[in-house]
Amino acid sequence: MGASHRDSQGRPIVAVTGLGIVTSLGQGKDANWEALTAGRSGIHRIERFPTEGLRTTIAATVDFLFDGSFAAPELSEKLATLAAEEAVAQSGLGEAGDFPGELFMAVPPVEMEWPQKQELAQAVDGDADYDALLRIAARHKHQAMHELFLFGGVAEHISEKFGTKGSPISLSTACSSGATAIQMGVEAIRRGETEAALCIGTDGSVHAEALIRFSLLSALSTQNDPPEGAAKPFSKNRDGFVMGEGAGALVLEDYDHALARGATILGIVAGCGERGDGFHRTRSSPDGKPAILAMQDALADAGLTPDDVDYINAHGTSTPENDKMEAMSCSAVFGERMASLPISSNKSMLGHTLTAAGAVEAVISLMTIANGRIPPTINYNTPDPAIALDVIPNEARDAKVRTVLSNSFGFGGQNTCLVLTAGPNAA
Amino acid sequence: MARDVVITGIGLASSLGEGIEAHAHALASNAAPVVDTQSFAPYPLHPLKPLELDKQIPKKSDQRQMEPWQRLGVYAAGLALDDAGLKEDAEAKSQLQVIVAAGGGERDHAVDAAILTGLRNANQPGAFLNERLMGDLRPTLFLAQLSNLLAGNIGIVHGITGASRTLMGEEQAGVDAIRTAQARIAAGQAEIILVGGAYNAERRDMLLLFELGGFLRSADFAPVFARSDAPGMITGSAGAFLVLESAERAAARGAKAHARLSHVGAHRSRRQPGSVAKALDELLAGFGPLGSDALAISAATGCAEITDEEAAAIAKAVPGARRVATGDLVGHSVEAAFPVSVALAAAALSTGAVKEAIVTGAAHWRGEGAARLVKA
Numbered sequence: 001m002g003a004s005h006r007d008s009q010g011r012p013i014v015a016v017t018g019l020g021i022v023t024s025l026g027q028g029k030d031a032n033w034e035a036l037t038a039g040r041s042g043i044h045r046i047e048r049f050p051t052e053g054l055r056t057t058i059a060a061t062v063d064f065l066f067d068g069s070f071a072a073p074e075l076s077e078k079l080a081t082l083a084a085e086e087a088v089a090q091s092g093l094g095e096a097g098d099f100p101g102e103l104f105m106a107v108p109p110v111e112m113e114w115p116q117k118q119e120l121a122q123a124v125d126g127d128a129d130y131d132a133l134l135r136i137a138a139r140h141k142h143q144a145m146h147e148l149f150l151f152g153g154v155a156e157h158i159s160e161k162f163g164t165k166g167s168p169i170s171l172s173t174a175c176s177s178g179a180t181a182i183q184m185g186v187e188a189i190r191r192g193e194t195e196a197a198l199c200i201g202t203d204g205s206v207h208a209e210a211l212i213r214f215s216l217l218s219a220l221s222t223q224n225d226p227p228e229g230a231a232k233p234f235s236k237n238r239d240g241f242v243m244g245e246g247a248g249a250l251v252l253e254d255y256d257h258a259l260a261r262g263a264t265i266l267g268i269v270a271g272c273g274e275r276g277d278g279f280h281r282t283r284s285s286p287d288g289k290p291a292i293l294a295m296q297d298a299l300a301d302a303g304l305t306p307d308d309v310d311y312i313n314a315h316g317t318s319t320p321e322n323d324k325m326e327a328m329s330c331s332a333v334f335g336e337r338m339a340s341l342p343i344s345s346n347k348s349m350l351g352h353t354l355t356a357a358g359a360v361e362a363v364i365s366l367m368t369i370a371n372g373r374i375p376p377t378i379n380y381n382t383p384d385p386a387i388a389l390d391v392i393p394n395e396a397r398d399a400k401v402r403t404v405l406s407n408s409f410g411f412g413g414q415n416t417c418l419v420l421t422a423g424p425n426a427a
Numbered sequence: 428m429a430r431d432v433v434i435t436g437i438g439l440a441s442s443l444g445e446g447i448e449a450h451a452h453a454l455a456s457n458a459a460p461v462v463d464t465q466s467f468a469p470y471p472l473h474p475l476k477p478l479e480l481d482k483q484i485p486k487k488s489d490q491r492q493m494e495p496w497q498r499l500g501v502y503a504a505g506l507a508l509d510d511a512g513l514k515e516d517a518e519a520k521s522q523l524q525v526i527v528a529a530g531g532g533e534r535d536h537a538v539d540a541a542i543l544t545g546l547r548n549a550n551q552p553g554a555f556l557n558e559r560l561m562g563d564l565r566p567t568l569f570l571a572q573l574s575n576l577l578a579g580n581i582g583i584v585h586g587i588t589g590a591s592r593t594l595m596g597e598e599q600a601g602v603d604a605i606r607t608a609q610a611r612i613a614a615g616q617a618e619i620i621l622v623g624g625a626y627n628a629e630r631r632d633m634l635l636l637f638e639l640g641g642f643l644r645s646a647d648f649a650p651v652f653a654r655s656d657a658p659g660m661i662t663g664s665a666g667a668f669l670v671l672e673s674a675e676r677a678a679a680r681g682a683k684a685h686a687r688l689s690h691v692g693a694h695r696s697r698r699q700p701g702s703v704a705k706a707l708d709e710l711l712a713g714f715g716p717l718g719s720d721a722l723a724i725s726a727a728t729g730c731a732e733i734t735d736e737e738a739a740a741i742a743k744a745v746p747g748a749r750r751v752a753t754g755d756l757v758g759h760s761v762e763a764a765f766p767v768s769v770a771l772a773a774a775a776l777s778t779g780a781v782k783e784a785i786v787t788g789a790a791h792w793r794g795e796g797a798a799r800l801v802k803a
Contacts, residue, residue, distance in 0.1 A: 050553030053561060109531045109574040109595065112636065114546075114556060121543040128547065129540035130631035134470075137638040138645070146640025147792070151530060151574070152596025156793050159695060167603055167693035167794060170596040172529075172575045180592055184607070191614040208553070212560045213569035274590035276525070278582040281492065281570050290588065411570070412579025414591070 004256050005424075007270070008303030011190045015258045015423065016267045017093060018251030020086030021363045022079050023350050024060035024244060028086055033367050036375040037396040041228035041349045043242050049208045056220040058227040060244035060351030061206045073110050075204025077154045079247035079356070080105065084162060084200055091251035092263060093196055094163070101196025101253070103164035104184045105155040106177030108205040108355040112149045116142075154202070164198055174410030175315075176274075177201055178248060178358025179418055183272040185252045195257045201359025202247035211243060217282065219319060229379050231352075233316035233345035234323050234391045236384040241317040244351025248359030250366075265423035267366045270403075271302025277413030283321060288329035290415045295333045295405060298417035304403065306334045309341065309419075311374055311399065313365045313406040314391075316345025317352050322409060327387040342399060344377040344392040358408040358416060365404040365420050373398050429613040433684035433803050434773045435677050436511025436670030438503040438623070441757035441767070442473035442663055445506060451774040453756050460756055462648045462661070469645040470638075472628045473663030473758030478502050489584050494532045494571040495664075497580050500625030503666030504581045507621060511670035512682060514585070524617050525578050525591035526608050528600035528624035528762040532572025534632040538563045577625065587621070598726070598788060599693065600624065601765035602796025606691040608671050618676050623668030623770075624763035633662070633761075642730055642791050651729040651752035651759075652738050658731035660791060663758015667766040669773065674803075684803030685777035686784075688769070690714040691798040703733050703789045707740035710797040711785065717799070722781040723748040724772045726764040726788030726796075737789045745785060764788060765796055772800045 007013050021028065024042030025035040035042070042060040051057040065078050094100045120136045121128035136142070147153055152170050159168035173180040178201025185197030214220050221230040221240040232238040258265055275297065277290035284291065299306060315326055331338045346364050347353075353360050368374055373396055380393040406418045439450045442461040452458070464471045480498060483505035484490050490498060504525075508514045513523070542559045549555035570576055578591035594600040594607070601624050608622040627633075637643050637660060644659035677684050692710040696702050711717065723741045727734040729752075741750055753759075753768040760767055765788045772784035786798040 050551070050557065052551070052554040053557040107595065109572075111531050111534070111572075112632070117539070117543055118546055118552075121547060127540060128543035130536050130635060133543075133635055134631060134638055137635055140639075140641045142639050143641060146636060146642070149636055150597060150792060152599055152793060155596065156695070160697065167599060167606070167695050167796075168596075169594060169603055169607075170600065172573075172593045172595055173591070174573065174575045184592070187611065187616055191610060191616065193610065208556055209560055209564075212557065212564065216561070216564060216566040217569060276578075276582045276588050276590045278586055278588050281576065281579055281583065294590075410575070411573065412575045412591075413582050414575065414579075416590075 013255035014186045014189050014269045015253050015255040015265045016250055016269060016366055017253045017258050017263045018087035018091030019266060019363045019366055020083035020249040021360060022062060022082045023246035023360060024062050027082055029367060036349060037373055039376050039378045039394060041378060043227045043230055043351050045227055055222045056211060056215050057224045058230055058242060059206045060242060062204060062245045071113050071148055072205035072207060073148055073154050076108060076202045077157055079204050080158055080200045080202035083247040083249035084158065084198060087249040087251045088162065093251055098163040099198055101164060101198060102166045102188055102194045103155060103159050103168040104181040104197055104199045105158060105170050106181040106201035106355045106359060107154045107170050108203050109172060110149050110151055113207065116145050162198060173414040173416060174412050175354055176358050176408035176410040176414045176416035177355040178360060179408040179416040181359060182250060182269060182362055182418060183416060186269050186272055189252060189254050195254045197252040199252055200247060200249045201356040203353050203355040204245045206243050206245055221318065231318045231348045232379040233318045233348050233377050234384060234387050234389060235380055236382045238318045238320060238323060240319050242351035244353040246350060246353040246356050246360050248356055248363040250362060267369055267423055268421045269418060270421045271298045271419035273297025273301055273417045275415045277415060282411050284325045284409065288325050288332060291325060291329040291409055292332045294415040294417045298419045302419040304419060308403050309405050310401045311404050312343035313361050313404055314343050314345045315407040315409045316347050318347060326407060327389055339388055340390055342374055342390050342392055344374055346375060348378045361406050362418055362420060365406045369401050369404060369422050372400055430615060431674035432609050432612045432671055432688045433674045433677050434669050434686050434688055435672045435682040435684055436507040437685060437770050437773050438507030438510060438668040439770050440478060440499060440503045441665035442476055443757060444476045447774045450771055451778050454751060454771055454775055455780055464647060467634060470634055470643055471648050471661050474629055475499060475664035484584050492567055493580055496625050496627035497571060497577045499627060499666040500577045501580050501584050503623060503625060504621060504668040505585055507668035507670050508585055519619060520587045521589060522619060523587050523589040524620045525581055525587060525589065526604045526620060526622040527578040527593045528604040528766065529574045529577045529593050529595060530762050531574050533630050535568060536631055597761055598764050598790035599794030600762045602693045602788060605766060605769055606693050609688050609691045612671055612673050619672045621668055621670055623766040625666030626664060626760040626763040628662035628664045628758060644729060651727050651734060651754040654729045658729060660728045660730060660759045663760050665757045665760035665763050665767050667763055667770040669770055686773040686800040687803045689799050689801050694795045695793055703795055704736035704740045706795040707737060707787055707797060708743060711744040714799040717745050717785060718783040719745060719747040721745045721748050721783040721785055722775055723750040724768045724784060724786045725750060725752050726768040727752055728759050728791040729754055730791050733789050737787055741787060769798055776800055776802060
């Protein structure tokens with residue numbers, strides 16, 4: 001055994017040894033990286049369901065995985081499976097179906113969907129109320145629907161497929177869920193509870209009702225034409241986010257464990273910070289305090305200072321409120337340096353992958369470190385004078401990036417920030 | 428070096444009423460459960476005893492923005508904070524982490540029924556669905572439904588600015604919430620955590636989900652371990668929150684510790700005959716020697732062989748123990764079932780009635796959990 005390595009607080013170091021990603025831009029790291037650095041958008045007109053009567057008719061859905069119809073948990077599971085297969089294969093950890101670590105999964109909340117309810121309703125004479133549906137259900141001829149719509153179903157299936165150890169975690173912290181999955185994996189490794197963790201954020205839940213719910217909250221962009229122009233983080237004319245789908249997967253591993261088996265270290269999850277916001281159910285504190293504290297906590301957890309950060313992977317949803325709050329909070333943390341510190345939003349191209357976003361963007365952040373190239377914020381044509389940031393407008397930029405701060409902020413006052421760094425021996 | 432974790436706050440609300448005393452009394456006296464066999468016939472369930480919401484959720488505007496399961500959870504969380512003496516402690520509330528085991532919000536049953544009925548004859552079903560949903564869904568309903576918004580509402584109503592996490596996954600979410608909270612405090616990753624869950628059983632949409640899988644009992648009430656005539660769950664509305672705290676922190680502020688939460692474990696495997704008993708055997712064996720006079724509280728569902736295996740595991744681990752099924756007191760409360768059971772155990776320890784308790788729970792579909800509590 002070699003000497004054991006510890007972080008600045010004497011804890012096990014958490015290495016990243018595998019990455020996987022699927023988004024509307026394609027499957028796998030190569031396809032996504034090529035598209036992201038080319039400034040290509042995955043946002044398009046929705047064809048999955050009729051959009052008559054809807055204010056928003058675009059989304060960054062993943063349409064290349066199923067031929068027929070499917071329920072949201074089935075797509076979420078497929079996305080997670082593909083991302084996890086890529087990440088686990090890259091890590092070279094364990095054997096097929098026998099991953100020697102725990103599973104932490106950010107999964108979208110589920111409930112029975114319309115096609116299944118309609119299937120039951122078809123068997124009903126008279127009004128299709130819930131008592132009637134219950135009578136059909138009591139025949140026990142639709143048992144698969146139970147498993148399909150359990151909250152724990154997707155993680156259970158992933159755990160079974162990959163052979164992860166322990167009780168699989170299904171979690172939600174709204175739009176910061178993907179980051180929380182990583183944070184919980186980091187904590188488990190630091191506790192010495194597990195030497196590896198498979199952390200996944202997945203979301204394949206763009207269906208009519210999901211879109212309508214966000215639409216009724218006036219959260220979505222309604223600038224449908226052209227679709228690829230709708231997500232405009234930090235622009236003056238931004239008008240809401242665009243729903244997206246995808247999955248990101250990371251294999252986290254105790255650094256010494258990874259070294260001992262000669263694994264390639266892709267990066268380090270150096271720090272995590274999280275803060276609640278008791279201000280409002282959908283709005284952030286106007287003073288940005290929870291976001292500021294979450295960023296500062298993440299840096300402190302990593303034993304780093306704001307000066308160490310080379311690039312911020314923004315939450316950058318393209319809603320009027322988030323982008324303003326995020327810019328202000330970053331300025332509070334980074335001071336005058338913020339005018340020149342690169343910050344870009346992957347959501348300008350991927351839309352908001354919601355439950356998956358924190359994991360998807362962590363994967364992209366680590367690719368940014370590895371490639372020394374920062375994906376742009378596209379559609380940045382009308383700068384918001386109130387937000388003076390270097391958003392890497394429209395074109396990717398080469399830059400030496402060793403340390404990334406990745407932000408995730410969500411409904412319900414959820415703020416989670418990650419500090420991701422290059423491996424100790426990277427140039 | 429693992430630190431001791433103690434329970435300094437218990438918040439309970441169910442068909443039996445609210446508070447430690449009401450529940451400790453029922454636990455000690457084998458009180459008859461409150462069962463409603465009419466409202467959701469043929470499914471019996473344990474309805475929530477109505478709460479005076481104003482006592483824990485002072486603003487009507489907050490009450491209006493929540494679904495019943497969220498109000499129940501926020502209420503129980505408030506009881507736990509009161510019991511721990513933290514309600515007015517701003518510093519503690521900025522440090523307090525929250526872990527919630529949650530499902531989702533209730534459907535608008537009338538809207539769903541009208542749409543489903545209309546859809547059968549709609550010429551353009553897609554357009555019809557869009558039009559009706561755009562017109563009939565309440566905009567705020569979504570927020571009332573989001574799983575993480577129970578945690579969000581706890582933060583807003585009780586002024587907690589520490590971070591929250593929401594675990595999902597039916598019964599096992601409750602096990603993992605308590606397991607994770609205990610582990611983080613024991614490892615020094617947190618000092619104080621509010622953890623628990625809430626379940627509103629009085630919903631046909633949830634009955635539908637469980638009935639689809641054949642997991643409900645549709646006959647009169649029978650005790651959890653005596654349902655072989657018609658196996659299945661009898662659900663109950665219940666919320667339970669606990670304040671877990673490092674023993675050091677609790678002692679420093681002179682807080683009363685109801686019990687020490689010495690062990691929590693969770694397991695999953697593909698279900699096959701014997702797998703539940705094996706999982707629980709292993710979990711309980713990992714807790715070290717158990718007192719033969721320990722109280723055994725079971726969060727068992729009442730579902731056929733699974734529950735029989737749980738009974739066998741309990742009998743093997745603590746042969747002389749008094750065994751109580753949480754379901755016989757308040758019904759099965761899914762995500763909240765394990766937190767409620769741990770809360771009952773903590774209440775029993777707090778009254779001095781017992782010196783040690785184990786808690787077990789095998790979920791209706793996947794996952795097994797166990798905990799051990801001892802005198803603080």
